[in-house]
Every structure is written in structure tokens, then in C-alpha cells.
Amino acid sequence: MKHGKQELIAKAARTLFQQQGFTATKMTQIASAAGMTAANLYVYFDSKLAILSEVYRPWLRPQLATLSAEVRAQESAERRLRRLLVGCWRDIPGADANFANALIDALAQRHARTAPASAFLNEVEVAVGTPLRECIDMRDGPRGSRVDEAMLSRLIWMAFDGFVINQRLGDVRDVEAVASLIAALVLDAPLSAPLPRTGIGVAA
Structure with missing residues (x-):
């Protein structure tokens, strides 16, 4: 009951x-x-935050699973990484009427002494880090990567918060360009044209 x-x-x-x-x-x-x-x-x-946690986790998990499948559908490391970044920074922040903003709103009010939800954060970083590692592993060139995949995964998800706020403000103008720049830097590749616009659930 x-x-x-x-x-x-x-x-x-x-x-x-x-x-x-x-x-x-x-x-x-x-x-x-x-x-x-x-x-x-x-x-x-x-608390209201406890209710949001109950709602948010089962919402975010399939979003990340769908994005991971879309990333794997891309044929090159560069396209995979860009799809991952655009998904994390544009598509998930904008999904379901910018629902991700509710979490940012909630965390901004959370008391400093409240215990962090580290288990869920670790789960998210693994969900982002697994396709990220695959992007880096399949890139052309030497395999002795200087990229710390765990730290980069954390950075990608930290940036998620800012892009969620931008979505709330209606500012999505630079997501493709930023994703292309980061992919070029991480993979030591030339800048490419933006991917065709897609949403979560539609492979590019």
C-alpha cells in the first residue's frame, strides 16, 4: 500500500x-x-526534495540510456563525442518542458549540511563516462590518451547544470559549437560542421 x-x-x-x-x-x-x-x-x-529525488531518478535514467544508444549509433569517435555532448547539454536539459531545471532549482535551495546524493551522482557519471570512454578508445591516432575520462565525465555533468539554466532562459545558440570545440580538443581533431539537429530518441 x-x-x-x-x-x-x-x-x-x-x-x-x-x-x-x-x-x-x-x-x-x-x-x-x-x-x-x-x-x-x-x-x-x-521533504519536497525527497519527492523530487523519487521523481527525477527514474526520469533521468532512460534519458541517459537512450542517449548512450544514440552515441553508439554514430560511425566515428568525433561524431559520437559530439552526440554525447549535445545530448547532455541540449537535449536532456530541454526534455519534457525543461524538467531538469527542477533539480537545479532544488539544489540551489538545499542546505549545505544536507548529505549529497553521491550514489546517484556516481551512477550518472558512469552513464556518461562509459560512452565517453568508447569515443576516446575508437579515435584515430595513438592510444596513450592524456585524457582523464573520469574527470572529463564529471566536467561534462557539471556543465549540464549551466546548460539546463540556459535552456530555461531560452539560450541554446552555442551548444553545437561548444560540443564541436570540445570534441576537437579531446580527440585532437579538426573542427567539424554541426550534427543535424535531433532529439533524444532519434539517432543522428
């Missing part, structure tokens, strides 16, 4: 987060949309 109630709360919260954002959504609104009192809501979740 508790699991069913949690799903009901998560579904109601996701709709509100998408419509209003994290900050504007109140626990009382979530409770009302889920058909319960606010006091009852706290039986299942101790």
Missing part, C-alpha cells in the same frame, strides 16, 4: 514540478493533487 501511495504522490508532484517549477510547488499542493492531507504526505516523504 505504501509503495502505491508513493507512486501516486510522485506522479502528482512531477506534474506540478513541470507546470510550476520546484520552488513554486508547495507540499500542500502535492498532497491535494495526490488526494491526501499534507500531514499524510509526510508519512511517505519527509
Whole structure:
């Protein structure tokens, strides 16, 4: 029974987060949309951030899995890396009415003493790092890479936050150009023309 109630709360919260954002959504609104009192809501979740975590993880995981498949569908290391970067910096930030912005909004308010969600962050970095490693491994030239893949994966995901905010502001003008520049630098390759625009779920 508790699991069913949690799903009901998560579904109601996701709709509100998408419509209003994290900050504007109140626990009382979530409770009302889920058909319960606010006091009852706290039986299942101790905070709004906990509800967002319950919603955000199952949303992000398939986004990353789909992007990984699209990256592997590209025929060269350079195109793979650009697809990975554009997916992380344009497509996922813009998916589902810029839903990723809810997390950025939430983290900006999180108390400094709140324990970080390191397990999920590690999971994300692995999800990004695996196709990244494949891009680097298949590149032309010597295999003695000077690129620290783990650090680059972390940097890509740190930049994700900024691109999410840019999406929220409607500024996506430089994503393709930045992705092309980073791919050229990492792979020691010439700059290429931007990839055709695609969305998550459509291979370039």
C-alpha cells in the first residue's frame, strides 16, 4: 500500500514540478493533487526534495540510456563525442518542458549540511563516462590518451547544470559549437560542421 501511495504522490508532484517549477510547488499542493492531507504526505516523504529525488531518478535514467544508444549509433569517435555532448547539454536539459531545471532549482535551495546524493551522482557519471570512454578508445591516432575520462565525465555533468539554466532562459545558440570545440580538443581533431539537429530518441 505504501509503495502505491508513493507512486501516486510522485506522479502528482512531477506534474506540478513541470507546470510550476520546484520552488513554486508547495507540499500542500502535492498532497491535494495526490488526494491526501499534507500531514499524510509526510508519512511517505519527509521533504519536497525527497519527492523530487523519487521523481527525477527514474526520469533521468532512460534519458541517459537512450542517449548512450544514440552515441553508439554514430560511425566515428568525433561524431559520437559530439552526440554525447549535445545530448547532455541540449537535449536532456530541454526534455519534457525543461524538467531538469527542477533539480537545479532544488539544489540551489538545499542546505549545505544536507548529505549529497553521491550514489546517484556516481551512477550518472558512469552513464556518461562509459560512452565517453568508447569515443576516446575508437579515435584515430595513438592510444596513450592524456585524457582523464573520469574527470572529463564529471566536467561534462557539471556543465549540464549551466546548460539546463540556459535552456530555461531560452539560450541554446552555442551548444553545437561548444560540443564541436570540445570534441576537437579531446580527440585532437579538426573542427567539424554541426550534427543535424535531433532529439533524444532519434539517432543522428
